Amino acid sequence: EEEREESQGSELRTDTVGVTSKGEHRWHAAQPCGTGMSGRAILAMAARLSGFLTAILGVESAEEVVLLECASIVSYPGAVAQSWHADSDWDAACDASTVVTQLALADLSDPTLGAIEVRPFVASLDDTVDLPMRAPAGTVVAYDSKVTHRGGENSNELGTARPVLYTTWAARDDGLL
Numbered sequence: 401e402e403e404r405e406e407s408q409g410s411e412l413r414t415d416t417v418g419v420t421s422k423g424e425h426r427w428h429a430a431q432p433c434g435t436g437m438s439g440r441a442i443l444a445m446a447a448r449l450s451g452f453l454t455a456i457l458g459v460e461s462a463e464e465v466v467l468l469e470c471a472s473i474v475s476y477p478g479a480v481a482q483s484w485h486a487d488s489d490w491d492a493a494c495d496a497s498t499v500v501t502q503l504a505l506a507d508l509s510d511p512t513l514g515a516i517e518v519r520p521f522v523a524s525l526d527d528t529v530d531l532p533m534r535a536p537a538g539t540v541v542a543y544d545s546k547v548t549h550r551g552g553e554n555s556n557e558l559g560t561a562r563p564v565l566y567t568t569w570a571a572r573d574d575g576l577l
Contacts, residue, residue, distance in 0.1 A: 514552030
């Protein structure tokens with residue numbers, strides 16, 4: 401157990417994005433989008449999701465969709481649930497629409513891994529429904545970057561981490577760029 405905690409601690413980064421720390425057992429890092437395994441995964445996702453991305457972003461062709469961000473998050477056992485948050489609040493800046501995808505790199509059907517949870521737009525706070533996105537490895541969860549969500553608590557006792565590769569996509573001429 402001590403060896404696992406030591407090796408886990410060496411994998412965690414202190415230069416992470418958002419509210420993270422060693423105590424939260426999360427590692428967050430940008431990934432290369434044109435090379436390696438992450439590049440191949442992005443190309444495969446872009447090919448499979450091109451129709452969805454063009455429709456949801458309101459553009460005519462896949463050439464009008466751009467990748468804004470590619471990163472990974474690994475939540476190790478002991479990771480607490482993140483605070484509810486949205487990845488963007490573009491309403492204050494422009495009319496841009498962005499879509500976030502999360503590619504499950506582990507089997508998230510195991511509830512102890514703490515899959516991403518989304519809180520869809522609702523009429524009032526009394527109508528709030530939290531939806532865990534439990535799915536097999538290889539599943540892509542896609543949502544508007546304004547959707548409130550969080551990474552769930554990883555309470556897995558077998559030492560299983562929850563890795564995801566996430567991307568943010570936008571329409572080339574939507575005012576954001």
